[in-house]
Amino acid sequence: GAVVSQHPSRVICKSGTSVKIECRSLDFQATTMFWYRQFPKQSLMLMATSNEGSKATYEQGVEKDKFLINHASLTLSTLTVTSAHPEDSSFYICSARKGRGSYEQYFGPGTRLTVT
Amino acid sequence: AQKITQTQPGMFVQEKEAVTLDCTYDTSDPSYGLFWYKQPSSGEMIFLIYQGSYDQQNATEGRYSLNFQKARKSANLVISASQLGDSAMYFCAMREPYNAGGTSYGKLTFGQGTILTVHP
Numbered sequence: 475g476a477v478v479s480q481h482p483s484r485v486i487c488k489s490g491t492s493v494k495i496e497c498r499s500l501d502f503q504a505t506t507m508f509w510y511r512q513f514p515k516q517s518l519m520l521m522a523t524s525n526e527g528s529k530a531t532y533e534q535g536v537e538k539d540k541f542l543i544n545h546a547s548l549t550l551s552t553l554t555v556t557s558a559h560p561e562d563s564s565f566y567i568c569s570a571r572k573g574r575g576s577y578e579q580y581f582g583p584g585t586r587l588t589v590t
Numbered sequence: 591a592q593k594i595t596q597t598q599p600g601m602f603v604q605e606k607e608a609v610t611l612d613c614t615y616d617t618s619d620p621s622y623g624l625f626w627y628k629q630p631s632s633g634e635m636i637f638l639i640y641q642g643s644y645d646q647q648n649a650t651e652g653r654y655s656l657n658f659q660k661a662r663k664s665a666n667l668v669i670s671a672s673q674l675g676d677s678a679m680y681f682c683a684m685r686e687p688y689n690a691g692g693t694s695y696g697k698l699t700f701g702q703g704t705i706l707t708v709h710p
Contacts (some may be wrong), residue, residue, distance in 0.1 A: 481625050501705070507650055508698070515679075515703075516696075516702075516703070517700045517702050518700045519696070520699070565633055567635065569635070571696060577623050577640060577642070578640065579696075579698060580637075581627075581635035581637075583632075583634045584634065585684070
């Protein structure tokens with residue numbers, strides 16, 4: 475199967491600090507990775523699409539300077555929440571797609587961010 | 591623009607009974623894909639079933655089947671013989687088509703979700 479990991483699974487940080495979340499495809503190369511945000515009992519909202527070696531494409535309303543995405547290799551994408559505030563507290567989920575011929579996205583287990 | 595609608599915020603079913611979770615979609619593209627995911631309280635997204643817009647047959651995966659009504663633009667999930675472990679949030683999602691220019695990467699748009707509770 476295709477496994478995607480996320481680290482950390484939970485993080486608590488103080489307001490004003492930055493937090494980095496890693497998303498790794500463990501047994502396949504992911505040409506495209508996606509970052510989602512989910513509030514309790516709500517749907518997943520796509521934040522950005524990350525392609526290896528190129529700049530991420532952000533969805534409307536998502537601040538690119540606030541949520542920095544780096545897709546440095548075919549197995550790793552990172553999301554950095556800069557100068558986090560309590561309203562950034564959420565569940566962040568990444569997914570990875572193997573390639574253009576693959577329709578399925580493989581999801582990571584998610585990272586719960588709490589900003590105090 | 592694509593749109594996915596799940597009109598049932600919550601559903602209840604008795605163990606061993608079948609249940610149908612509704613999903614309607616709207617798109618102007620002839621090529622698209624429809625997914626169902628299960629999200630238990632742990633938060634992980636578990637892929638259940640996929641239906642391509644050109645697939646002639648309804649998709650089935652074990653106890654899961656997708657009732658694909660293309661003309662009605664609906665893609666309902668049918669879970670047969672419900673189990674207590676089926677209690678979770680269920681999401682319907684649509685994949686945007688890839689485009690020849692390479693700028694579309696097949697992103698997913700999710701419905702609002704349905705919380706399914708299976709009673710013993």
